[in-house]
Amino acid sequence: METAEKKIILQVDHLKQYFPVKKDSFFKPKAYVKAVDDISFELYEGETLSIVGESGCGKSTTGRAILRLDEPTDGKVHYMGQDILGLNKKEMRKLRGDLQVIFQDPFASLNPRQTVKQILNEAMAIQEVVDKPKRKDRMLELLGYVGLSAESLDRYPHEFSGGQRQRIGIARALAVDPKLIICDEAVSALDVSIQAQILNLLKNLQKQFKLTFLFISHDLSVVRHISDRVMVMYLGKVVEIAEKKELFDSPLHPYTQALLSSIPVPDPTLKRDRVILKGDVPSPIDPPRGCRFHTRCPFAVEKCKQEEPPLRELVKNHFVSCHIAEDLPV
Amino acid sequence: MLMFILRRVFQTIPVIIGVTFVVFFIMQLVPGDPAVLLAGEGASKETIEAIREQLGLNQPLYIQYFEYLTNVFRGDLGVSLKNSQPVLDEILVRLPITIELAFFSIIITIVLGMAAGIISAVKPYSLTDVSVMLVALLGISLPSFWFGLMLMYFFSVKLQVLPVAGWDSLLHVILPAVTLGAGGAAIVARMTRSSILEVIRQDYIRTARAKGLRERIIIYKHALRNALIPVITVVGLQFGALLGGTVLVESIFAINGLGRMIVDAIRMRDLPMVQGGVLFASLIFVTVNLFVDVFYRFFNKRIELN
Amino acid sequence: MNKKNKLILEVKGLKTHFTTKRGVSKAVDGIDFTLHKGETLGIVGESGCGKSMTSLSILRLIPSPPGKIAGGSVLFKGKDLVTMTEDEMRKIRGNEISMIFQEPMTSLNPVIPVGEQIAEALRLHQKMGKKAAWEKSVEMLKLVGIPSPEKRAKQEPFQLSGGMRQRVMIAMALACTPEVLIADEPTTALDVTIQAQILELIKELQTKIGMGVIMITHDLGVVAETCDKVAVMYAGNIVEHASTEQLFANPKHPYTQGLLNSLPKIHEDQDELITIDGSVPSPYNMPAGCRFASRCPYREDICITHQPNLINQSDGVKVRCWKYTDEWTGNRDKEGVI
Numbered sequence: 001m002e003t004a005e006k007k008i009i010l011q012v013d014h015l016k017q018y019f020p021v022k023k024d025s026f027f028k029p030k031a032y033v034k035a036v037d038d039i040s041f042e043l044y045e046g047e048t049l050s051i052v053g054e055s056g057c058g059k060s061t062t063g064r065a066i067l068r069l070d071e072p073t074d075g076k077v078h079y080m081g082q083d084i085l086g087l088n089k090k091e092m093r094k095l096r097g098d099l100q101v102i103f104q105d106p107f108a109s110l111n112p113r114q115t116v117k118q119i120l121n122e123a124m125a126i127q128e129v130v131d132k133p134k135r136k137d138r139m140l141e142l143l144g145y146v147g148l149s150a151e152s153l154d155r156y157p158h159e160f161s162g163g164q165r166q167r168i169g170i171a172r173a174l175a176v177d178p179k180l181i182i183c184d185e186a187v188s189a190l191d192v193s194i195q196a197q198i199l200n201l202l203k204n205l206q207k208q209f210k211l212t213f214l215f216i217s218h219d220l221s222v223v224r225h226i227s228d229r230v231m232v233m234y235l236g237k238v239v240e241i242a243e244k245k246e247l248f249d250s251p252l253h254p255y256t257q258a259l260l261s262s263i264p265v266p267d268p269t270l271k272r273d274r275v276i277l278k279g280d281v282p283s284p285i286d287p288p289r290g291c292r293f294h295t296r297c298p299f300a301v302e303k304c305k306q307e308e309p310p311l312r313e314l315v316k317n318h319f320v321s322c323h324i325a326e327d328l329p330v
Numbered sequence: 331m332l333m334f335i336l337r338r339v340f341q342t343i344p345v346i347i348g349v350t351f352v353v354f355f356i357m358q359l360v361p362g363d364p365a366v367l368l369a370g371e372g373a374s375k376e377t378i379e380a381i382r383e384q385l386g387l388n389q390p391l392y393i394q395y396f397e398y399l400t401n402v403f404r405g406d407l408g409v410s411l412k413n414s415q416p417v418l419d420e421i422l423v424r425l426p427i428t429i430e431l432a433f434f435s436i437i438i439t440i441v442l443g444m445a446a447g448i449i450s451a452v453k454p455y456s457l458t459d460v461s462v463m464l465v466a467l468l469g470i471s472l473p474s475f476w477f478g479l480m481l482m483y484f485f486s487v488k489l490q491v492l493p494v495a496g497w498d499s500l501l502h503v504i505l506p507a508v509t510l511g512a513g514g515a516a517i518v519a520r521m522t523r524s525s526i527l528e529v530i531r532q533d534y535i536r537t538a539r540a541k542g543l544r545e546r547i548i549i550y551k552h553a554l555r556n557a558l559i560p561v562i563t564v565v566g567l568q569f570g571a572l573l574g575g576t577v578l579v580e581s582i583f584a585i586n587g588l589g590r591m592i593v594d595a596i597r598m599r600d601l602p603m604v605q606g607g608v609l610f611a612s613l614i615f616v617t618v619n620l621f622v623d624v625f626y627r628f629f630n631k632r633i634e635l636n
Numbered sequence: 637m638n639k640k641n642k643l644i645l646e647v648k649g650l651k652t653h654f655t656t657k658r659g660v661s662k663a664v665d666g667i668d669f670t671l672h673k674g675e676t677l678g679i680v681g682e683s684g685c686g687k688s689m690t691s692l693s694i695l696r697l698i699p700s701p702p703g704k705i706a707g708g709s710v711l712f713k714g715k716d717l718v719t720m721t722e723d724e725m726r727k728i729r730g731n732e733i734s735m736i737f738q739e740p741m742t743s744l745n746p747v748i749p750v751g752e753q754i755a756e757a758l759r760l761h762q763k764m765g766k767k768a769a770w771e772k773s774v775e776m777l778k779l780v781g782i783p784s785p786e787k788r789a790k791q792e793p794f795q796l797s798g799g800m801r802q803r804v805m806i807a808m809a810l811a812c813t814p815e816v817l818i819a820d821e822p823t824t825a826l827d828v829t830i831q832a833q834i835l836e837l838i839k840e841l842q843t844k845i846g847m848g849v850i851m852i853t854h855d856l857g858v859v860a861e862t863c864d865k866v867a868v869m870y871a872g873n874i875v876e877h878a879s880t881e882q883l884f885a886n887p888k889h890p891y892t893q894g895l896l897n898s899l900p901k902i903h904e905d906q907d908e909l910i911t912i913d914g915s916v917p918s919p920y921n922m923p924a925g926c927r928f929a930s931r932c933p934y935r936e937d938i939c940i941t942h943q944p945n946l947i948n949q950s951d952g953v954k955v956r957c958w959k960y961t962d963e964w965t966g967n968r969d970k971e972g973v974i
Contacts, residue, residue, distance in 0.1 A: 054827035055798075161915055191682035191854065196898035196909035203908070218827065221857075225900035225909065248902070262832035263902055264857030268880045276836055277829045279783075280797045531699075533742040539697055540737075541730035541757045541808070551756075555747045 009180060009212050010043035010066070015075035017058070017065045021285055033284050035061040037236035038075070040311075043180070048206065048213040050223040050244075052259070053233035056281055059216045062233075063182045066214070067099055068092060079180070097127040100173035102166070104185035109169060110157040116143075116168055117153040120175050127176040142171045145208075146201060163194035170201065180212045187222060199226060220263050224248055232256050235284055235292040238311055242318040252320040254328060255293050291323065299328055335624055342616045349612040350402060353605050354395050364599040368411050385411075402609070408602035412595075417606035421588065425610060427497055428576055428587035431510065432614070434503050435572055438511030439518055440565060444558075446515070447522025452549060454527055462519065469516025474575055478509035478582045495584040506583045510575045514568035521564045525557040532556070559626065566622030570615050644815050644848050645671040645694075645733075649708035650718075652686075652693045656702050661919040663689040665872035666708065668946070671816065671848040678851045678863035678880070682895075684916060685869040687852045691818045694850075695729055712816070731761040734809035738821035740801035744793040751777070751789025754808045761812045776807035780837060799830035806837065813845050820852045835862055856899060860884055868892050871916055871927040874946060878953040888955040890932045926958065938963050 018032040036058040043049050051059040065072040068084065077084040079095065087095060103109045110119060120139045124130045130138045140150055146167040157165055166186065173181055183202070187195045203226065206213060217223050223230055224244060231241040232253065240253040251257045258275040265272075277296045282288055288295050294304040303323050311321040322328075365381045366373075382388050386397065401408065407417035446466060450459040482505060486494040493502050529535065530553055538552045576589035584590075588607055595603035652664035664686045671677050679687045692698045694710050696717065710717040712733065717725065737743040745753060754773035758764045764772065770789070777785035780803040793801055802822065809817060819838065823831035839862060842849055851862055859866055859880065866883045868876040868891065876889040887893045897910035914931040917923055923930065929939040938958050946956045958964050 054829060163915075192856075193682060193894060193898045193912040194915075196900070196911040199900065200908055200911060220828070221900040221902045224902055225906065245905070258829060260902075262828040264831070264835070264855060264861045265902055266856035266860045266884060266896065266899055268860040268884050270860075274832065276832050280799055280830070281827075533737060533739055534745040536697060537737065537743045537805075537808075538745070539729070540695060540735045542726045542728070542760060543730075543756070544726065552745050552748070556745070 009045040011078040013076040016073045018073045047228040050215040050227040057233040058236040097176040100178035102186045123175040407606040434507035435511035439514035443515035443518025446519035450523040451526035466516040529557040641672040646711040651707040653706040659920045676849040678859040678866040681869035686872040733816040734814040735818040780807045
């Protein structure tokens with residue numbers, strides 16, 4: 001990507017998403033799951049930014065908060081300069097035409113009683129993007145883009161395989177001419193050979209329609225394949241953001257390093273020094289003080305237990321939140 | 331947990347007030363004037379009017395209701411129109427009888443129902459299963475008054491092994507309790523069966539099999555405890571139906587319990603008696619449901635935590 | 637490899653069929669493999685290829701009806717598990733052959749303390765007393781790396797994290813020191829850092845106990861890191877069987893090649909992934925010829941009409957493909973179709 005003409009399409013500032021936890025006593029203070037705890041980042045037009053992390057890190061919650069599927073607790077989200085969180089229902093509905101989402105389980109997100117034709121028609125009708133008489137042609141065009149035949153129109157979701165259903169989900173997202181698509185674990189449920197087909201499709205569509213992707217995934221190999229930039233999250237915080245190659249070749253945060261070295265690589269000749277993290281991710285209700293990773297970090301020093309590390313630009317365009325990133329063994 | 335119990339107890343208060351409200355106003359819709367009934371046939375207009383005045387029946391309905399309600403909270407349920415006894419005393423005499431009947435009936439519902447359900451589920455679609463489920467279907471379909479009469483005819487009249495009616499010994503309990511518990515047992519049996527069959531498909535049952543456990547242990551130790559969780563709810567609901575059933579069963583077997591008292595009181599338009607009886611019946615029901623809820627919560631802690 | 641080690645498990649022509657209203661589904665359709673002491677065999681394939689049914693068939697745990705072992709044998713130390721009585725089979729399960737499953741969340745009984753779930757196998761197979769079994773189960777929890785095992789043993793599964801539950805499953809499976817451990821997608825439901833822990837743990841305990849491991853997985857990365865040899869399954873058949881090094885260095889079957897190609901690589905950039913077109917044939921209606929033929933870029937006439945056998949190659953690799961036989965014409969290549 002050429003840095004010169006980068007235009008910000010989505011700006012997220014100090015986003016927080018707390019979910020209250022049921023109390024089991026009058027006397028305990030009200031507790032919250034701090035699913036997303038003060039994160040900021042921007043998304044440039046036409047790029048793919050991936051959010052990676054393990055379950056409970058807040059990656060999916062971030063996507064949902066941006067779309068206001070759950071109302072964020074605090075923070076600002078600007079889409080093309082417009083404050084999304086300040087929009088009323090009607091304005092928000094209009095904006096949903098620009099912001100689309102593709103979920104992990106296409107079967108759960110497609111109405112089983114609607115044919116593909118009805119599904120696509122509904123999407124277009126809500127956003128009023130295509131005049132009624134032209135919709136049929138538009139549907140056929142969309143099916144063409146995602147590699148489904150024209151006969152698919154009159155069939156129901158259960159008649160399709162998992163990969164084909166994901167194609168329907170993509171066609172529905174495309175139906176309203178979106179600018180930004182949030183892919184929430186969009187290929188995670190698919191077998192590798194099908195996953196490859198969908199990844200290729202997403203890449204081609206991005207080129208064709210100049211789409212911007214926010215790609216949420218736990219699978220680092222997939223992220224490596226599809227992203228321009230990658231953001232790593234841990235327990236509701238951003239720990240590292242960098243361009244893909246930079247992040248994969250020289251990760252700065254100990255968590256990113258451990259994450260990368262944990263992936264099983266399909267190459268038995270590759271013998272690596274593996275960093276295996278000890279223990280489990282702590283509870284997001286009562287996250288550790290200081291750096292949230294310090295309880296599992298092999299390099300943690302006293303400062304890490306006390307002070308929360310800020311996200312700082314250590315190398316150009318490479319941000320990391322670690323007190324001791326400079327002094328880590330490579 | 332304590333929070334939960336307290337919350338549930340508080341929730342029962344509006345329910346009970348609602349019950350008094352419904353009972354009070356429905357009784358107003360029933361044709362017949364209690365004052366006329368009380369005065370007896372051929373009483374003069376003045377006498378009826380006097381009785382009305384004395385009972386406060388001339389006041390607007392809402393005032394009658396609020397007076398009734400405040401009295402209830404003071405523990406005063408009024409006096410019977412029929413024999414001028416305090417309603418509370420009348421109820422307290424009969425309540426133990428009905429509770430005893432309900433207790434034995436629910437035991438029959440639970441024991442018979444679960445046993446039948448388990449027997450069925452161990453070998454699904456076998457001859458045993460099909461026969462047990464057929465009997466259960468009969469149990470649901472047969473009206474209890476007919477079933478009660480049949481039992482009475484067979485065991486008391488023909489075989490003469492059990493007393494026909496009355497409420498003197500434990501032997502007297504058997505027929506009414508079976509009559510009352512049978513329908514519930516049938517429902518519990520079907521519920522237990524389907525719940526076990528559902529649980530048997532779970533991953534942890536496969537784990538238990540992979541451990542080399544015997545099928546019997548798998549059912550009793552691993553499947554049953556999980557399968558019974560939904561059954562508890564059904565038992566709670568059955569208790570309500572059972573209370574309703576006491577009205578019929580007590581009449582058939584001539585048992586002087588709460589149910590029969592309510593029926594008699596309705597026939598007599600003995601308004602305070604009906605209200606008192608229904609109020610107590612709903613109190614029992616609400617209490618039992620409270621227990622079921624707490625029990626269910628205890629059995630299924632995971633619900634809260636997840 | 638472990639050629640000198642003792643052969644413990646030999647699967648020959650195993651067939652598992654499911655009879656439903658739609659017809660007979662040949663989930664496992666004649667597969668062969670062997671497992672030696674201390675060795676790890678990977679069975680890899682995509683959903684519906686029959687890999688999980690294979691593992692369940694070995695312990696005769698397939699849901700029956702509708703499932704049924706329709707043929708073949710599973711020789712465990714010379715005895716055929718397929719023809720054993722149910723009583724004899726139960727003595728093997730959880731004792732000499734153990735299994736761990738994919739979903740640690742649902743594979744443990746939610747209302748029984750985890751210590752008891754481990755102890756019951758010990759009481760059953762090792763005839764241990766209540767106290768001894770409990771102590772051993774605490775010891776097992778410690779062995780699989782669960783902190784404060786005495787406390788954890790008394791807890792119910794919902795009080796444990798996913799990674800810990802899978803450790804409990806492993807403790808349970810290994811409590812009676814089995815000779816074979818079947819691990820059916822043991823890390824699929826776990827996060828990568830936890831997956832790394834669990835795979836490491838299995839490897840470590842394998843060395844300690846000396847058991848043979850069958851690793852069922854869809855993840856070729858897991859295969860590369862844990863297995864000595866691999867069987868690739870497709871539509872109920874093994875299509876390729878090779879040592880792990882051979883399989884990754886020189887995949888022979890077009891399906892194996894396709895599978896490896898379609899993986900996004902973590903250490904290099906690719907513009908486009910190479911995909912396998914089409915989809916798996918219906919298990920109710922298998923084609924007469926090679927089951928992969930409809931998706932295969934090398935397809936010739938014989939592939940459509942006749943099913944190839946799993947044939948030994950000179951390098952010890954077995955592959956089920958006409959391309960490696962004398963019947964292969966290679967005409968398509970010459971015509972430059974590919």
